[in-house]
Amino acid sequence: MLFGLFLCVGLASGQAVVAQDDPATIGDPDAPNSVPYAFPMSGPFDAAGVDVRNTQEIADWFRSAHADATAEAFRHWDEEEEITAVCATCHSGAGFRDFHGLDGSEAGVVDGPIRPGGVVDCGTCHDARLADVTEVVFPSGLRHPVQGVEASCMTCHQGRTSGEDVAEAVADLDLDTPNPDLSFVNPHYATAAATWLGGYGGSGYHYEGMSYAGRFFHAPPVASCNSCHDPHTLEVAFEPCQTCHLADSPRAIRIARQSYDGSDDTSKGIHSDIEANAATLLDMVKTYAAEVAGAPIIHDGSRYPYFFADANGDGAIDQAANGPTAYEAWTPRSLRAAYNWKLVTADPGNFAHNPIYVLQLLYDSMADLSDPLGVDIDAMGVRR
Numbered sequence: 001m002l003f004g005l006f007l008c009v010g011l012a013s014g015q016a017v018v019a020q021d022d023p024a025t026i027g028d029p030d031a032p033n034s035v036p037y038a039f040p041m042s043g044p045f046d047a048a049g050v051d052v053r054n055t056q057e058i059a060d061w062f063r064s065a066h067a068d069a070t071a072e073a074f075r076h077w078d079e080e081e082e083i084t085a086v087c088a089t090c091h092s093g094a095g096f097r098d099f100h101g102l103d104g105s106e107a108g109v110v111d112g113p114i115r116p117g118g119v120v121d122c123g124t125c126h127d128a129r130l131a132d133v134t135e136v137v138f139p140s141g142l143r144h145p146v147q148g149v150e151a152s153c154m155t156c157h158q159g160r161t162s163g164e165d166v167a168e169a170v171a172d173l174d175l176d177t178p179n180p181d182l183s184f185v186n187p188h189y190a191t192a193a194a195t196w197l198g199g200y201g202g203s204g205y206h207y208e209g210m211s212y213a214g215r216f217f218h219a220p221p222v223a224s225c226n227s228c229h230d231p232h233t234l235e236v237a238f239e240p241c242q243t244c245h246l247a248d249s250p251r252a253i254r255i256a257r258q259s260y261d262g263s264d265d266t267s268k269g270i271h272s273d274i275e276a277n278a279a280t281l282l283d284m285v286k287t288y289a290a291e292v293a294g295a296p297i298i299h300d301g302s303r304y305p306y307f308f309a310d311a312n313g314d315g316a317i318d319q320a321a322n323g324p325t326a327y328e329a330w331t332p333r334s335l336r337a338a339y340n341w342k343l344v345t346a347d348p349g350n351f352a353h354n355p356i357y358v359l360q361l362l363y364d365s366m367a368d369l370s371d372p373l374g375v376d377i378d379a380m381g382v383r384r
């Protein structure tokens with residue numbers, strides 16, 4: 001069993017076993033620089049009797065998404081020689097080390113080549129040189145100061161776009177005129193750090209004249225990724241939350257006294273308000289597409305680029321010879337609303353990462369669409 005785990009770890013990192021990648025030597029000041037074998041170099045020996053250190057951490061990590069070598073996030077480049085450099089930073093431990101210069105290469109760029117097959121291995125977070133990484137640059141250009149292993153989470157869970165990318169794409173265009181030059185701007189996945197930094201991180205599309213909540217400081221000591229997530233299982237232990245919150249699950253937690261979704265129900269968790277407003281916003285994007293842009297839209301979260309054309313409005317995605325037809329009738333107004341919707345829903349932990357910021361993005365997007373739709377946002381009962 002342990003032997004199996006250890007071998008898998010070695011294979012997953014896809015490299016010769018060196019100290020930083022040897023899961024058994026992390027935290028061991030006496031570990032030699034290179035530990036090519038976990039087993040004695042000559043036998044006979046009893047596999048079950050071999051002492052492998054850090055077995056708990058290895059086992060926890062092994063069951064987590066970070067170690068799932070079968071996931072699309074790690075298999076996407078299987079057919080290729082190397083992982084595209086701009087993708088490698090977040091899709092392989094080796095790419096991450098290369099990007100931050102932990103492997104001795106120039107920092108801030110993946111010099112590569114990074115072979116496919118790596119996962120978020122131990123050495124991604126356990127590398128003494130990570131202490132030298134003092135800031136992480138976000139897609140908005142923000143240089144956010146970090147300490148220690150926080151640098152790792154903030155690098156990979158920051159998403160790939162900022163609201164500025166959307167603003168630039170739609171600049172000077174007529175708000176409600178479909179423009180075939182516009183295409184969907186995809187914030188990417190698991191964008192927890194982007195949500196967490198809120199308006200300060202600049203990931204959302206910010207409407208003119210509106211102000212946005214900054215980083216969600218929450219309540220120290222619950223103020224960093226690893227104060228809620230176990231860094232190996234990645235799970236969130238609920239008991240510690242209950243010292244401050246009266247609820248029976250994270251999703252049932254609520255502090256807000258007002259209802260945001262028009263239900264007037266403040267007994268449910270803030271998660272429900274966010275989910276409801278996100279659903280309302282997506283409905284409004286669809287209605288707007290059909291009625292204002294004059295080109296119905298279909299959302300299919302399972303395939304890129306997620307928004308497709310349905311010219312005759314029959315509810316089925318239009319098919320061309322080369323596959324489903326991407327939506328091509330974006331207007332500045334629908335693009336920025338759809339972008340905010342996707343950013344918010346790309347983070348399943350949004351309610352814990354920054355509830356106020358995501359509610360603001362959803363509200364402002366709904367309010368913006370309500371104008372041309374002739375809908376009274378106040379009558380909808382939704383709040384900012």
Ligand code: HEC
Nearest residue numbers: 072073076084086087089090155156157158159160189190
């Ligand atoms: C800033 C870090 C970052 C960069 C850069 C990045 N990704 Fe990702 N990507 C992620 C994270 C985090 C996930 C995991 C989301 C999840 O499955 O929870 C992910 C998931 C994916 C997935 C899996 C989606 C699914 O349906 O499971 C694909 C495919 C992908 N990325 C492709 C790419 C490509 C192609 C590039 C380069 C053009 C890229 N990524 C660049 C962070 C990044």
Ligand code: HEC
Nearest residue numbers: 023024026027054057058061120121122124125149226231
């Ligand atoms: C995503 C980042 C991440 C990955 C991947 C990771 N760890 Fe950790 N690990 C941490 C963090 C953060 C802590 C500190 C936890 C704390 O202080 O409570 C930690 C703590 C530990 C500790 C406790 C001693 C110490 O050095 O602080 C050991 C041992 C350990 N990890 C081993 C491993 C092994 C072995 C692997 C791979 C199988 C691994 N870790 C993968 C982030 C990670």
Ligand code: HEC
Nearest residue numbers: 065066068071073090092096120152153156225229231234
């Ligand atoms: C090298 C990039 C990288 C680093 C560093 C990293 N992650 Fe991840 N993380 C990913 C990818 C990629 C996935 C998706 C893996 C998959 O689909 O199996 C993921 C998945 C997750 C998930 C689970 C999502 C799910 O679908 O279950 C959580 C939670 C998470 N990471 C938290 C963290 C935390 C906390 C840290 C810092 C201690 C961290 N990550 C560091 C890339 C990274």
Ligand code: HEC
Nearest residue numbers: 153157190192193196222223224225228236250348349352
């Ligand atoms: C206040 C506690 C808290 C903090 C701080 C926190 N998270 Fe979360 N996170 C959660 C909760 C709760 C969930 C939702 C889990 C669920 O519903 O299963 C979550 C979900 C996630 C997910 C999606 C997991 C999935 O199932 O797809 C990722 C990825 C993630 N967090 C990463 C991070 C990163 C990176 C940080 C630091 C920037 C962070 N989290 C900070 C509590 C927290």
Ligand code: HEC
Nearest residue numbers: 218219222228240241244250253254255256270351352355
């Ligand atoms: C030390 C006390 C404390 C602990 C522990 C704590 N929280 Fe909180 N939490 C707060 C406070 C205070 C707020 C309000 C913060 C604010 O609005 O600025 C809050 C707000 C929230 C909110 C937003 C609620 C709303 O209606 O806006 C969520 C969700 C949440 N916490 C989840 C969690 C989770 C999940 C955990 C455990 C991983 C946790 N909290 C642990 C004190 C705590």
